[in-house]
Amino acid sequence: MTCSAVREIVAAYVDGDLGPTELNQINAHLASCHACLQAVDENKEVRNLVRTRRVDAPMPDGLWMKVMAALDRHTRVRYRLRRFAMGAAALATMAALATITVDTVFNRPIEVVASQAAPVTFRTVYSAPIRNTAQAYARVLEHLQANVPPVNLALVGGTLRNIELAEEPKMGILTYQLRGSLLRYYISKQPFHLPAAVRWEIMGKSIWVLSGATGLLATWSGKGLNYLVVTDHQVPEPKGLLREFLSITAGQD
Amino acid sequence: MDFGWRKTPGDRDEFERLLSPHASSLYNAALRLARDPDDASDLFQEAVLRAFRNFGSFRERIPGGQAFRSWMYRILTNCYINEYHRQGRRTKTVSMDATEGKSVADVPDTHRSPALAAMDNWEFETIVRAIQNLPEEYRKALIFVDLQDLTYQEAAEALSVPIGTVRSRVSRGRAELRLRLKHLLPELMKEEA
Numbered sequence: 145m146t147c148s149a150v151r152e153i154v155a156a157y158v159d160g161d162l163g164p165t166e167l168n169q170i171n172a173h174l175a176s177c178h179a180c181l182q183a184v185d186e187n188k189e190v191r192n193l194v195r196t197r198r199v200d201a202p203m204p205d206g207l208w209m210k211v212m213a214a215l216d217r218h219t220r221v222r223y224r225l226r227r228f229a230m231g232a233a234a235l236a237t238m239a240a241l242a243t244i245t246v247d248t249v250f251n252r253p254i255e256v257v258a259s260q261a262a263p264v265t266f267r268t269v270y271s272a273p274i275r276n277t278a279q280a281y282a283r284v285l286e287h288l289q290a291n292v293p294p295v296n297l298a299l300v301g302g303t304l305r306n307i308e309l310a311e312e313p314k315m316g317i318l319t320y321q322l323r324g325s326l327l328r329y330y331i332s333k334q335p336f337h338l339p340a341a342v343r344w345e346i347m348g349k350s351i352w353v354l355s356g357a358t359g360l361l362a363t364w365s366g367k368g369l370n371y372l373v374v375t376d377h378q379v380p381e382p383k384g385l386l387r388e389f390l391s392i393t394a395g396q397d
Numbered sequence: 398m399d400f401g402w403r404k405t406p407g408d409r410d411e412f413e414r415l416l417s418p419h420a421s422s423l424y425n426a427a428l429r430l431a432r433d434p435d436d437a438s439d440l441f442q443e444a445v446l447r448a449f450r451n452f453g454s455f456r457e458r459i460p461g462g463q464a465f466r467s468w469m470y471r472i473l474t475n476c477y478i479n480e481y482h483r484q485g486r487r488t489k490t491v492s493m494d495a496t497e498g499k500s501v502a503d504v505p506d507t508h509r510s511p512a513l514a515a516m517d518n519w520e521f522e523t524i525v526r527a528i529q530n531l532p533e534e535y536r537k538a539l540i541f542v543d544l545q546d547l548t549y550q551e552a553a554e555a556l557s558v559p560i561g562t563v564r565s566r567v568s569r570g571r572a573e574l575r576l577r578l579k580h581l582l583p584e585l586m587k588e589e590a
Contacts, residue, residue, distance in 0.1 A: 155567035159542070161549045187568065190575040194543045197521040203424045204438055211442050215409050215449055
């Protein structure tokens with residue numbers, strides 16, 4: 145093996161990435177070539193310098209969520225394109241009919257019992273009379289902005305009685321079966337787009353999640369608006385506030 | 398954590414499961430390739446969506462999620478080349494001739510980002526800046542092998558070049574990097590010697 149050939153693979157030699165044949169050849173060469181031996185040392189020197197000082201940057205807040213939401217949109221785009229108009233009309237009708245009172249929802253504890261996990265209980269964090277979904281969005285967003293640290297939350301829940309208005313595939317809504325200990329859906333204080341609606345099934349109940357332009361999710365039923373606020377536990381908890389907030393909030397019809 | 402999601406079209410959940418362990422690493426690769434946090438976020442998202450669109454064919458070719466990391470890196474690299482390099486969104490391209498023999502101090506700082514600056518790690522910043530100003534092929538090889546911990550085989554797949562080419566580029570890149578750093582970090586270089 146020549147000196148020039150050694151210099152082409154010196155990094156792989158330092159990194160232990162050579163096969164036995166090349167390794168034997170380069171070792172034989174290094175035994176008698178001081179210059180290449182020095183090249184090995186120098187390569188190792190800069191390699192160690194880079195690797196020992198290496199620091200990774202954290203992902204920007206919300207990027208992962210944004211990308212996951214984009215995957216959701218991509219997954220559902222064919223449904224949404226065809227069904228959006230019908231769904232919007234149905235939801236608007238329901239919104240007009242519903243008289244929503246967050247108060248009555250939040251003050252009713254609920255247990256979301258997963259089939260393979262411990263119960264999750266929810267408690268009230270906010271209550272206010274709500275007359276329609278638009279106001280519900282606004283009130284809950286206002287509350288989150290005032291009281292919740294800038295973390296990524298998931299807000300899901302609500303029981304919808306008038307399911308016929310949103311049955312698949314009329315609205316192109318996807319149905320998920322809840323089996324984990326917590327619902328997980330993403331919500332951010334920063335606007336991002338979500339599917340028009342998602343139906344959850346918890347303990348045999350249908351739970352719908354509707355998205356708004358603010359990024360908030362809200363649902364309502366014929367009896368009243370229900371909220372469950374849950375989070376992905378991988379989200380860092382700032383100063384204990386999130387835990388308190390998530391101890392957890394919800395309502396039950 | 399298994400939430401028991403029913404599979405959605407495109408096997409979204411399976412894709413997320415495979416992607417999650419590599420997300421931070423891929424973002425950092427995007428940051429180092431694009432050199433700018435905003436561009437890095439766009440690049441990361443674009444690569445993920447492109448990968449998702451092609452996830453079905455990937456699973457058919459390589460069942461079980463093997464080689465997912467190198468596949469993702471290849472898509473990231475292609476996105477970078479297609480969308481950033483060609484459109485001139487990169488802040489600067491340094492030719493091999495232009496920087497030959499120069500120290501890092503001679504080359505404009507095109508990398509410093511708030512994300513990295515916030516780390517208060519000037520040594521690493523200096524090293525990264527020196528890497529960023531290497532000739533492009535050396536730069537990408539060092540980013541993947543030394544900063545992202547890809548194996549030579551993975552880097553070869555990500556860069557779509559033979560493994561021997563990666564070995565050569567890393568070898569030459571480290572030699573060139575050493576020349577540039579020895580003026581700026583002489584004490585550190587002695588420590589590592």
